[in-house]
Amino acid sequence: MIRYLQYLKSCAGCVLRGGRNYYLWMGGLFVLTFLGGISWYHHIADGLGITNMSNQVSWGIGIANFVYFVGVAASVALLIVPAYIYRIEEFKAVVVLAEIIAVISVVMCLSFIISDLGRPDRLLHLSPGLGVINLPSSHLAWDVMVFSVQLVLSLYIPAYLLYKRYLGQAPNLAFVLPPVMLSMLWAVIIHTVTAFLLSALKSRDFWNTGLLAPRFLVSAAVSGPAIILLCFAAINRYGGMRIADRVFDYLAHVLRVMLPVNLFLLGCEVFTELHSGTAVTESARYLFFGLGEHTLLPKFIWTAIVFDVVALVILLVPRWRQQPRLLYASCALLVFSIWVEKGMGLVLPGFTPSPLGEVVEYVPNASEIVLTIGILAAGALLFTAAAKVTIAVQTGRLRLQEGDA
Amino acid sequence: MTPEARLGELVRLRLGRHDTRRGFLKTALAGAAVASASTACDGAGVEKLLSKHYLKLTDEDKRKLFARIEAEVLARSGVRVTVGDPQPMAGVEFVHALDLSLCNGNRRCVEACARENNLPDDIRYLRVVEVDAGTLELANAEHAYDPELVPRSGKNYLPVQCQQCKKPPCVDACPVKATWVEPDGIVVVDYDWCIGCRYCQAACPYYARRFNFREPSIEPSRINPDQAYLSNRIRPAGVVEKCTYCLHRTRRGRYPACLEACPTGARKFGNINDENSEVRRMLERKRTYVLKEELGTVPRFFYFFG
Secondary structure, eight states: OHHHHHHHHHHHHHHHOOOHHHHHHHHHHHHHHHHHHHHHHHHHHHOGGGSSOOSSSOOOHHHHHHHHHHHHHHTTHHHHIIIIISOOHHHHHHHHHHHHHHHHHHHHHHHHHHTTOSOGGGGGGGSTTTSOOOTTTOHHHHHHHHHHHHHHHHHHHHHHHHHHHHHTOOOOHHHHHHHHHHHHHHHHHHHHHHHHHHHTOTTOTTTOOTTHHHHHHHHHHHHHHHHHHHHHHHHHHHSSOOOOHHHHHHHHHHHHHHHHHHHHHHHHHHHHHHHHOOGGGHHHHHHHTOBTTBOHHHHHHHHHHHHHHHHHHHHHSHHHHTSHHHHHHHHHHHHHHHIIIIIIHHHHHHHSSOTTSOOOOOOOOHHHHHHHHHHHHHHHHHHHHHHHHHHHHHTTSSOOOGGGO | OOHHHHHHIIIIIITOHHHHHHHHHHHHHHHHHHHHHHGGGOOSTTTTTTOOOGGGOOHHHHHHHHHHHHHHHHHHHOOOOEEEOOOOOTTOOEEEEEETTTOOOOOHHHHHHHHHTTOOTTOOSOEEEEEETTOOOGGGOBSSOOGGGOSOTTEEEEEEOOOOOSSOHHHHHOTTOOEEEOTTSOEEEOTTTOOOOOHHHHHOTTOOOEEOSSOOOOOGGGOOSEEETTTTSOOOTTOEEOOOTTHHHHTTTOOOHHHHHOTTOOEEEEETTOTTSHHHHHHHHSEEEOTTGGGOOOOSEEEEEO
């Protein structure tokens, strides 16, 4: 116990010490997080009336971000496969980092959801014992359940592996393998349950498609590796740890395979929706072409599709993808394009037109954008801190010293 | 199918009250089970934070809670209101029927509903939309027509409110069972249990649910003092609400406010199980239909052409 407190103390010390650039980076993120916190306070104190959401478009950027980061959380499974199924040593070193990306994504998802609740003070109504949970009917209730498990899993795995490493002991595989395998399965589960949460709604034709869950998984296999690759590149550049080229090649390879699949599935949706031309496809027409004077969303979705194609070309041409700068640029394009496609481009058309045919266009306002940036900054802050500790432990700079115990 | 056979199916199969009761019993039993499991955790000091689900409230809880709500309204707006809890009547299942050939889109029902149910300006339970003659397709409906200029030639009018579905997608959606079907067929919301996630709004195919984006503000002179816990009491901010067929009126033998306000007599309301009720006669004699029947929600709201 004392040893563990000692460990936490060294971790805190590791997070608090750094160079000038580290302090600037963390300070900047802290300011953004703080501003997001102020916006969150207003969401609670003044009610969600301060947002641009309406009864017609009752979910906005918060739910869009939630859906997006579910994908990022789930994509960690992509790194577990080579590490624990194919047992490639270079990947084991990055599993902890990937799990940290997962746990921070889950925390961000929860923040996006809780800040989107009308009554966050009644969150306990969802808890077993004190609350009433509507199982098995409510898909949202299922989502809460699977998310709780995901949070525990993705906290436990990196925490255990790191502490063992700190102690200089080999991790006990009996304590690692089962949760690691479960977390691989769980990545698919949290994603599918979240997709079902939307696709099960017969009131919303745009979501009511069997293709939604597969598209969720495939798009996550694009946005996830893109974000992980960028994070790893940052670690190589600033973090004082060398992540093997093999990891980067693998992630780029995943992108090269999954991006065309993602575009194919998108194309299938577009064809079926727009070719049939029935009234229930108005939402798809809103997304791709706009309805009347409401044409903001098409600008975003076409930009996203162009980004997808540009990134795909970069990834397919060997001479280009071997240049790190171009590779990172294509990842940045994909981070944005999937955010449009799977975030706002998925959530908003579900509500537009309304079930009574009303077209209300939603654009997030300043308070919603500040809150989003705040949560993203908090995520980056947490990741930097956790990655710093992880790297220090992995590289042996942070170790249990003889005198400590 | 003969008209008689069709009616038989409507009444027995789709609105069969035995079925409804069994469904309710299941809910009540589940509620009771959870209640008995969690009563041990209730503390006295944190009463408001750990408020109870309506279905777990004892008579004593209700008395205290309603008195507290009445005192809060008095303190805030100076209006003395009574919060009641009228119970469903045995053997009654409410159904609304609306004659589209009489409705002229004057929207008196919308305003009467707002007054009756203490709705702030940005919330209306009822939507009357204008559609071109020859279609009832909602995709082309006009929502912003001027009710002073009706009826316009070549237009028809379609009022939509909560359809009080027998298989309501909103009730399935709620993660905390804050909304349910009462034995008389009315879908209600426990405003003190709703967490404001708005999944029910996404699930409703009729755009019947409204969210309190702000603390509702109603001019004291417009507050209707005759209130019920599950219907028209002034809602807290951040929760979802909807039409309750004016259960504080209808469970006491009165008509809903929208019906009373309708100058054309387009609205009919009553107990489907009563063979002599007006709605039952309409179902027997008129050509009726329900909105979005293909979704299988089984509405307790019929439209007909008289």
